[in-house]
Amino acid sequence: MNWSAPLPGVVLVGTVLVAGAYVASVLDAGAARLVAGRPLRVGELVAGPWREAALLARIRRSTTERPDAQTWALAPALLAAMAGVAVATVPLAPGVAVADVDDGIVLFGAAMAVVMVGAFLHGWSSNSVFPLVGGYRFVALALSYEMPLALVLIAAALPAQSLSVGAIVESQQGLWNVVRQPLGLPLFLVAGMGLAFWGPLGMSDGADLAGGTGVEASGPDRLAWALARHFVLVAVAVMGAAVFLGGWQGPGLPGALWMAIKTLVLLAVVVGVGHRVARIRLERFVVVAWAVLIPLALVDVFASGALAL
Amino acid sequence: MGLLSAAAGRAEVPVFPVVGVGGRQAAEALWLMPGIRVVDSPRAAVLLVVVGRLTRALLHPTMLVHDQLPGPRATLWWPGAGGATPDDGAQGTEDLLAALPDVVTTVPGDTAGLLAVFADLLSGRRPSGRPALVDVEYPRWRGVGPHGHGGEGMMGGVPFGRPLAEMADDPDGLMLDQLPLRVGPFFPAWPPGLILDVGLQGDVLRGVAVGDNPYRSWPGDEPVGPLDTALFLATRTMATTVAALEVARARHHLRWLSRTLRGHGLAARAQRVGALAQSLSVDDRPVVEALARRLGRDAGLAAATSGVGIVDRAALERVGIDRYGGPVARAAGLGIDARTHDPAYADLGFAPVIHHEGDARARLRQRAAEAAQALSLAERAGEIVRPPGRPVEGPRGVLAPREPLPSSALLALLPDLLDGLEWGDAVTTVASLDLDLEEAALDQSVATWPARTSGGPTGASTTGAAPTSTGPAPTGPAPTSRVTP
Amino acid sequence: MAPFGAAVVVVLAGGIAVLAARWLPPAVGPEATAPERIPFLGGGVPEVHAWSRFHIRYYAMALLFLAFDMEMVFMYPWAVVFAAEGAVALVEMLMFITILLLGILYAWREGALSWAS
Numbered sequence: 001m002n003w004s005a006p007l008p009g010v011v012l013v014g015t016v017l018v019a020g021a022y023v024a025s026v027l028d029a030g031a032a033r034l035v036a037g038r039p040l041r042v043g044e045l046v047a048g049p050w051r052e053a054a055l056l057a058r059i060r061r062s063t064t065e066r067p068d069a070q071t072w073a074l075a076p077a078l079l080a081a082m083a084g085v086a087v088a089t090v091p092l093a094p095g096v097a098v099a100d101v102d103d104g105i106v107l108f109g110a111a112m113a114v115v116m117v118g119a120f121l122h123g124w125s126s127n128s129v130f131p132l133v134g135g136y137r138f139v140a141l142a143l144s145y146e147m148p149l150a151l152v153l154i155a156a157a158l159p160a161q162s163l164s165v166g167a168i169v170e171s172q173q174g175l176w177n178v179v180r181q182p183l184g185l186p187l188f189l190v191a192g193m194g195l196a197f198w199g200p201l202g203m204s205d206g207a208d209l210a211g212g213t214g215v216e217a218s219g220p221d222r223l224a225w226a227l228a229r230h231f232v233l234v235a236v237a238v239m240g241a242a243v244f245l246g247g248w249q250g251p252g253l254p255g256a257l258w259m260a261i262k263t264l265v266l267l268a269v270v271v272g273v274g275h276r277v278a279r280i281r282l283e284r285f286v287v288v289a290w291a292v293l294i295p296l297a298l299v300d301v302f303a304s305g306a307l308a309l
Numbered sequence: 310m311g312l313l314s315a316a317a318g319r320a321e322v323p324v325f326p327v328v329g330v331g332g333r334q335a336a337e338a339l340w341l342m343p344g345i346r347v348v349d350s351p352r353a354a355v356l357l358v359v360v361g362r363l364t365r366a367l368l369h370p371t372m373l374v375h376d377q378l379p380g381p382r383a384t385l386w387w388p389g390a391g392g393a394t395p396d397d398g399a400q401g402t403e404d405l406l407a408a409l410p411d412v413v414t415t416v417p418g419d420t421a422g423l424l425a426v427f428a429d430l431l432s433g434r435r436p437s438g439r440p441a442l443v444d445v446e447y448p449r450w451r452g453v454g455p456h457g458h459g460g461e462g463m464m465g466g467v468p469f470g471r472p473l474a475e476m477a478d479d480p481d482g483l484m485l486d487q488l489p490l491r492v493g494p495f496f497p498a499w500p501p502g503l504i505l506d507v508g509l510q511g512d513v514l515r516g517v518a519v520g521d522n523p524y525r526s527w528p529g530d531e532p533v534g535p536l537d538t539a540l541f542l543a544t545r546t547m548a549t550t551v552a553a554l555e556v557a558r559a560r561h562h563l564r565w566l567s568r569t570l571r572g573h574g575l576a577a578r579a580q581r582v583g584a585l586a587q588s589l590s591v592d593d594r595p596v597v598e599a600l601a602r603r604l605g606r607d608a609g610l611a612a613a614t615s616g617v618g619i620v621d622r623a624a625l626e627r628v629g630i631d632r633y634g635g636p637v638a639r640a641a642g643l644g645i646d647a648r649t650h651d652p653a654y655a656d657l658g659f660a661p662v663i664h665h666e667g668d669a670r671a672r673l674r675q676r677a678a679e680a681a682q683a684l685s686l687a688e689r690a691g692e693i694v695r696p697p698g699r700p701v702e703g704p705r706g707v708l709a710p711r712e713p714l715p716s717s718a719l720l721a722l723l724p725d726l727l728d729g730l731e732w733g734d735a736v737t738t739v740a741s742l743d744l745d746l747e748e749a750a751l752d753q754s755v756a757t758w759p760a761r762t763s764g765g766p767t768g769a770s771t772t773g774a775a776p777t778s779t780g781p782a783p784t785g786p787a788p789t790s791r792v793t794p
Numbered sequence: 795m796a797p798f799g800a801a802v803v804v805v806l807a808g809g810i811a812v813l814a815a816r817w818l819p820p821a822v823g824p825e826a827t828a829p830e831r832i833p834f835l836g837g838g839v840p841e842v843h844a845w846s847r848f849h850i851r852y853y854a855m856a857l858l859f860l861a862f863d864m865e866m867v868f869m870y871p872w873a874v875v876f877a878a879e880g881a882v883a884l885v886e887m888l889m890f891i892t893i894l895l896l897g898i899l900y901a902w903r904e905g906a907l908s909w910a911s
Binding site for chain 3: 061098124140
């Protein structure tokens, strides 16, 4: 993609994010019906996200007594922007990457760190207790999952001898990283669920806080936040598909289609886990993250390093 | 706009329930209705559904929650669950109809009516509900200084009308702010009607006090309506079959399981269990046993609940629960169960289920196991009839005449139990105690238990109306009479 | 530099798109009244502002995170030159990591990772 002609890149990233968010919503609703034992009406599932979005667009945006209006508006925009950057670093088809920089995973890590800022701001800005508590809890969670996230990506970079996501995809020519580094994908998905505060790691928007950071948001605010959250989830799935599942590589079908299929698989896994596993206790997870996940990630790094030699 | 409204009109209806007297079951049935989504915050809702009868203490919170719904909004009222009708003339009823004149009154469970109101609202045929409270800002909005931020005195004064939080001591040694909160009767993660005055230091609770029970009825009010343990209370004067009692017990525990699962973020699994509870019969014993086994082994739930909210024997004795048992006591190792000495159960080989840890996980496994045990007892009991008059083992503890109801004592556990807990753990603990504020309201002096003097009245002595059916009702009508000394 | 430029454009575009999604839908209905703007507390009215000197109990864990973040800064370039340097690089990083892992162990034993009890 060309700096002087940025439109195709923006359109590509936007399409991936919106399509991914839509598919994630459909999968979420479908998984909920399956787990609840309800009839799976495909028509309703497919139309569901559009109807929800239309309803949210019709509801009036509400505010609180003395919020911080700028950060309240900024928070979902920040999340969506960072998700866009994350998707931009990934090659979606052979030769098609909006911003395949030489240190793609560093850029991804930096974007995901700013997601933490966005989620905290969303909780802090409305000057209400439950969102505030949700925001602070999310920061504790974020500090814990950042390490495993970065470490497993580094482990994937070792065989490629490069930090660029395109090089990592090409290094999986013979064997996908999910086989070569078995610890990598599970750790990445756990950290990714924390990143998108989804399912068991949904500390910031949990039911025990009456909706957490999203308590005071209504109408288009709620729509923007839900979109942003789904965008982050899609970014995690796209990155996971590229770094661990071989990206656009695969026999027969065109690269873009393989990428879509692998992203879909990861989305389905994350959505399924979200409906089956209970929300964690924050302290317990922090101990697990520092005492178990980080050592496992380090084992992953050194094992893959030894293999790469 | 027309296309948008048309699409929006077919979306799932977001609903925020407000539970009045006698409305808990109907409100929980909302979770299971297709096409309706119960939301956690009024800002996400389009319809406010008031279920049951409102008392005076609940009126202002209801009006406030109504105003917190953004437009377009409408209010539905399902009064029948509380045994009250619009023409009752009960005080809360009149006030509600006066405060929210656009209320649509229908019967509980009327999904079609709800969907029709929603469709009318979105298509513009129905105007959005007018505000219930006067448009006056509560505090004085201008502080001192050019931007109104400034205050007076050492602590920063009153910026924008509300004061900033004061500092308080912390076991950590750091003096940081403590937010005084009164988390109200309609907090979704708590049993409806529970009001807790807490101090929040960071996300840790300090200084918990239980607020006045808003369901309490004063002289001249209608009495508290039919409880969810109505069948058990009715055994005082009515003969019931053991099978009916045990199925009711299993249903109660499964409803509690559904609520708890939802609180842990497992809304879809909660719906499955709730649907099972709604259509429960003796034939579902294998399903319930499998469910109990699965929940006992679930690693996620175990991690979220083990070691949380430990209630030990000393705490139980302090509030008197050791006298009349219940799942909370049995999960802490006290094997008190009125069914052990009940001649109707003598031939059924009943032995109480006991766990020893006393934490939220033990209570979860206790109730799941008791639900399975209840169904197996019901299967074996056949046609055994239980004569009236003896103390009966209710789903929360022994129900005996002239004894306080279990929820009152369980409420008394809360201040010591929740002090120092992190917010998520506190919510898990409150949920694991299975409180019912209506049951506690039948004992007048909830706030002063156990320092209550023995001369006080023990409850309203009139009977409520028979419950109108909200789904599969327990067999037999259930007058809620309590014998006064 | 060109790819970074594209990334910057994506950031701006994403941010603007979401802001548009937030501001474009026309507000229907009357203005919000004062009681509507009261933060949700389950039916009650809050007495104080929520903004406060919130006690972040995990500050010790945040310091630990800072140390590991600096370790990440070293691991990024290490990953690129690792294969060229050979086993020596592996052993050196192993020693570096071990020292930091001892830091985690110390913090865990000192209670930095559990703060609410």
